[in-house]
Amino acid sequence: MLTLQNINKRFEGRPVLSDVNLHVPQGATHALIGSSGSGKTTLLRITLGLIPFDTGYVKINDQALLSFSQVQWADRIGYVPQDGGLFPHISGFHNVSLIAGLRGWDKAKISARVEELRKLVDLEPAVLKRFPFEMSGGQQQRVAIMRAAMMDPQVMLLDEPLSALDPLIRRSLQQELKSIFQRLAKTVLLVTHDLGEAVYLAEKITLLHEGKVVQSGSYAELLRHPADPFVTMFINAQRTLPDAAEVA
Numbered sequence: 033m034l035t036l037q038n039i040n041k042r043f044e045g046r047p048v049l050s051d052v053n054l055h056v057p058q059g060a061t062h063a064l065i066g067s068s069g070s071g072k073t074t075l076l077r078i079t080l081g082l083i084p085f086d087t088g089y090v091k092i093n094d095q096a097l098l099s100f101s102q103v104q105w106a107d108r109i110g111y112v113p114q115d116g117g118l119f120p121h122i123s124g125f126h127n128v129s130l131i132a133g134l135r136g137w138d139k140a141k142i143s144a145r146v147e148e149l150r151k152l153v154d155l156e157p158a159v160l161k162r163f164p165f166e167m168s169g170g171q172q173q174r175v176a177i178m179r180a181a182m183m184d185p186q187v188m189l190l191d192e193p194l195s196a197l198d199p200l201i202r203r204s205l206q207q208e209l210k211s212i213f214q215r216l217a218k219t220v221l222l223v224t225h226d227l228g229e230a231v232y233l234a235e236k237i238t239l240l241h242e243g244k245v246v247q248s249g250s251y252a253e254l255l256r257h258p259a260d261p262f263v264t265m266f267i268n269a270q271r272t273l274p275d276a277a278e279v280a
Contacts, residue, residue, distance in 0.1 A: 033055075034056040035091045035094075036078075036088065036091075037089040038051050038053060038087060038089070041078065047243055049244075050244050051245075052071070052245055054238055054245070056187075060236065061213050062220065062221050062235070063224060064237075065224060066241055066266075070242065070243065071240050071242075071243040072223050072240055073191065076189055076223055079189060080189065081102055081105045092108050107135070107183045108186050111180055111190075112173075112191065113176075113191050114192040116164070116173055118172055118175060118176060120164050122163070123160065123162060124160040125160040127179055128146050149181055150178065155171065159171050169198070170201045170204070170205050173194065181218070185218070187219045187221065189220075190220065190222045192225065193222070195225070206229060227267065237251060237254060239263060246263055247263050
């Protein structure tokens, strides 16, 4: 369970986040959406413990961020950055196992955990022997998910994880991600610009605008009962393709 309560953050006196509240139940997937500059990335970095916040609380299962060391908190959160963030000079296997090695895991435990995760993300064994530049975009993202899950964190954060992939791979990986989330049974917070992706992957959506939560709820709730005109504006701004009659 992930809880962000009354989060406020200012940069050089300018409010970036104002009284943001967010709750993701255990095992649920929650999507954070909004236009550029809405505060999504700042909120993600605060949750990761990378930047301080001015007021409020960040908690996992009612344990506050500020009560842990940075290392202790890092092991409770798995993170997949926008481009996968794999280290280019080491193999997929070493990307996945690096933190576990630094934490003192023995080789047998590391190998067993990597193999468990490899099967979970449906990755060929040979891929883990390759360097990132030798992998496809989809393979890199699978390895990045394995790395984020390696320490068996309670929460996983994904920042636009599929944005760099071409449409066919992206659609396929969306389906796989949904299955992976279900099998991992983790609490997941996903940041995306793509409303369709948010609807497909998450049970609940939070829309941010200018550092404030405009509305949280299911897609049906946002669509049928918008809390603010911006909600409707954001939904309508999502581009849809014309049907055959319109392009004939």
